[in-house]
Amino acid sequence: MFASLRVPNYRLFAGGQVVSLIGTWMQRVAQDWLVLDLSGGSATALGIAAALQFSPTLALSLWGGVLADRVDKRRMLIAVQVAMGLCALVLGLADVSGVVTLWQVYLLCLLLGCFSALDVPVRQAFVSELVGPGQVGNAVALNSLTFNLARIVGPSVAGLLIVAVGTGWVFLINAASFVGVVAGLLLMNQAGLFRSERVPRGSGQLREGLRYVRGRPDLVAVLTLVFLVSTFGINFYMTLALLARNVFGRGAEAYGLLTTLLAVGSVIGATLAARRAGRPRLRLVVGSGLVFGVLVTAAGLMPTYLAAGIALVPVGVAALTFTTAANATVQLSVDPTMRGRVMGLYILLFLGSTPLGAPLLGVLAERLGGRAPLVVGGAVTVVSVLVVGALLLRRCGAGGWNPIGWVRALRTEQG
Template sequence: MGAAVTELGQRAELPPRGLSHSLRAFRHRDYAVFWVGAITSNTGGWLSNLTVPFVVYEVTHSALWVGLVSAFQFVPNIALGPWGGVLADRHDRRRVLFLTQSGMALSALLLWMVWSAGVREPLAVMALVGVAGVFQGINMPSWQSFVNDLVPRSDLDSAVALNSLQFNAARSLGPAVAGLILATIGPGWALLLNALSFLAVLLALASLTVRSRPRTPDPASVWRQFATSVRYIRGQPGIQMGLLVAIAVGLLVNPIFQFTVVFAGSVFHVGPWTLGLLNAALGVGALVAAPMLAGWSHILSRSMLTRLGLIGQALGLTGFALSPSPGWAATALVVVGWALLLTISATNTAVQIIVADHLRGRVLAVRIMAYTGCFPVGGLVQGALADALGPRATVLGAGLLLLVLALVLSSWRGPLRLQRLDDLHDG
């Protein structure tokens, strides 16, 4: 009898885990509504994310041009990140999101209208992508911070992981649908469906009951408030490590999204349908990773998940670079997608948990600026190298460099070490 009681006690002490535990954020009505609207809108967004580089490469046959267009999308995130972070901390995040998402919808509609009018100039496409990037730069800090408003802190890891899941599920479905649309009815329809998909997230935001917590207005200028967040980060090694990993991934891994277009056109010589499947493989890997993130967070630490993710991305990039066929390339991209979600979600959760509440928007803005700011740099550098050395050698070099970095971070025992990602909340 005593042994049975002891065994029951030990079972009761086991931390919750598994699928039901990973989905616990869905118990909150507002989060579930927002999640459905987000995945619908992001699926439409990936129609455009694949269509734009596809048509640019079709016109220019240059990996560098593809990188330039991608860069122009993310440059506003750097310039407007401080303002977006201050808005996220100062105002109702739901209202900020409604305004910025409306601006992104209008920008997407304008891109469709210009394309339908017969404009094929890469500079015109770049300019319109940049307009959308302006709204995106203001939007992202509030989007990331808003997740914290929808669930209690005990369910934050589930909410962050499921937020990453919806983005990557959209990345799985969207490119596959885009490939089918490009192969049948053309890019104009893909751009139009992207514009219409914003209605889902706008309706979701309009139906929410949650309001951001009231904040005391700060009379300081935007740049002074932003400087406060930078000084705060200097005293938080866990957040610093999250930024360092995000920068490495942004420089070395994220250009893979433009290289699927280059490999499809110049290496494998396949059409838009196969290109869509290659991009969908990245999302499939993320779908596999999501339960591991949200359901086993008490078993696998954030530092361990990040370590696994960095090594997995390095191996996946290397495998993609050496793939003899689209099938092998898709398999390698599943590994990249799996490992990418592990890394980004674990480091994002670490920052969300560690940061003090009154600085959340501004600190997340720094993270977003660091991460997305590396998109154009990595895309341009790797695009230029691909034009000079070839796409296989470029991706292989990125994979090997990331592997070296992963091994160094895994063995480093200094004050700024990978284990600082497991730091507790700064109350």
């Protein structure tokens, strides 16, 4: 289950990530609270801050993937992590000193979003250099496990600290947490890295990456599923809030509990993924996406708050199984010189789908009620998985392709 931790470089990376991710989740809670304080409780201001932080993913993640193929990933991660830590430090100092204003928070949200958009594809592509191709699936699962444990611990700690010492000190603690990540990257044995060949700087490299994906129907299928499932199914920040408040008439603490139950399921899913040996198969991506859609629909139909909360645990398991299998499948099936660009596209489709899906699901909730985003989103997910699977089989049988031979070749390639 913890095979990747036998690799010294991965241990250094994972140790730093544990500390930093808890700090990151603490900052997210404190940042939202600070925006509400400065704006007099404005939901619009909170939405602007979120948009400024996450919109750069749409513009920069593909270019982050290009950079990941060109540069030393370890050095780039050090630079970006330092920059993100400085954003937290500046915000914390401004808050503690009492001079912070809403526009300053907006500006730092935008800067943090830009650095994060560059960080994520590089960090994703760096996993294979840490552990080698034989352990990528396990390392991706352990990363997901760490992320979701931090998602449980970070907000709880942040809530206590905000009451005890204020939001400013939470930002400063997060700034200090980046020391662990940077130290781990600096202490790595560079000779022990499984480095991929760096791509020389040249024109048209982004288009080259997109053409590469277009010529791979297996990649197109997985990335299409990632986009559709993320757009209509994995929009829990909005759908769970609507379920708690508008359907069951509960408060913020009830919303927090639903989020925690989902995170518990995610931890279980990540643990199961880490225990699986070998490379994930394409059928696991399709199957887990189908199961996820069914479970999301069922959760939206639950008659009571308690039943909905319990139903979210298997939803979390299925969601993590799908995302982990999709991530590892993409990383392990691409040419190493293309991995950064492909992962940049993966991140764009996975995270960049939120600004598209959230308004659509919001309109559904306004017209059909608070259950509609989960019920309809889950149903659309199921249909999407079935349609993409059928189109993939049809493509493999067209143009002289041999579907049986293609499936056998794919299974051989994926272990």
